[in-house]
């Protein structure tokens with residue numbers, strides 16, 4: 001991310017949560033209590049929605065897979081509903097029930113291990129968002145098959161970024177950059193009332209080398225890429241976004257995709273889905289959610305949706 005040096009932030013907070021490094025920078029306020037409130041909210045979301053924390057609501061649902069429905073908080077329920085809707089609209093490319101496969105690949109744990117085909121097939125048998133039953137009446141979630149498990153890694157950072165934005169706006173902030181592990185919200189305008197300048201990471205280069213600069217005000221900017229978590233074995237890159245059809249890292253002709261829109265939770269889930277679907281099919285999904293996008297193709301071309309022409313400058 002690149003922000004202009006014309007105006008310095010007034011407070012910056014960096015913290016670990018959601019399995020990543022997060023940063024909130026305010027440019028027009030020095031209210032430490034407000035930023036505390038925003039950080040605590042992210043921690044609360046992590047506590048409820050992490051699949052790694054034994055006492056989280058999501059772990060409760062996972063531990064009771066094939067046993068019984070579990071009542072969750074309204075916000076967790078709404079996020080599960082949104083996830084399922086995006087699963088349907090993406091034809092299953094986005095699927096929060098991939099946890100058995102994610103665990104098998106162990107990419108987040110840096111195991112550098114390629115699972116055997118029969119283990120992938122076994123794990124695939126206990127994935128599938130259609131087996132997640134959500135009951136609005138009592139806010140319960142039930143995974144039908146024993147061994148099934150949810151992982152909100154593809155949407156939770158976006159949701160948390162929306163919540164941070166809400167808290168900051170309610171607290172009177174008009175200019176801020178929220179960056180939750182690459183899920184960015186550019187709140188208000190940047191220096192001198194001009195749009196923020198956000199650097200889009202080049203997925204084929206080291207961190208800090210940009211594909212180009214995106215001009216954005218009051219937008220969320222969310223990237224899914226093969227460069228975020230991966231290992232290389234025998235010259236092949238194995239990354240963390242899995243194709244629910246094959247059980248293997250998605251190969252759709254993209255190195256990365258950046259979705260640009262209003263709601264960070266939606267942009268987060270849709271960017272993950274588009275990464276799986278590829279550019280052609282991805283464009284249809286983006287349209288359904290009124291999102292724009294920057295595509296980094298694996299032949300090193302860059303493509304933009306129409307709404308970003310004049311807003312993106314190639315480096």
Ligand code: AMP
Pocket residue numbers: 093094095096098102108151152153154155223224225228229240241242243244268269271272276
């Ligand atoms: P993102 O970085 O938002 O694209 O999300 C990637 C993370 O979401 C991974 O680290 C996994 O935890 C999870 N994930 C991987 N593949 C998928 C998928 N096809 N649908 C939903 N979540 C996924």
Ligand code: MG
Pocket residue numbers: 153154155224267268269270271272
């Ligand atoms: Mg995502």
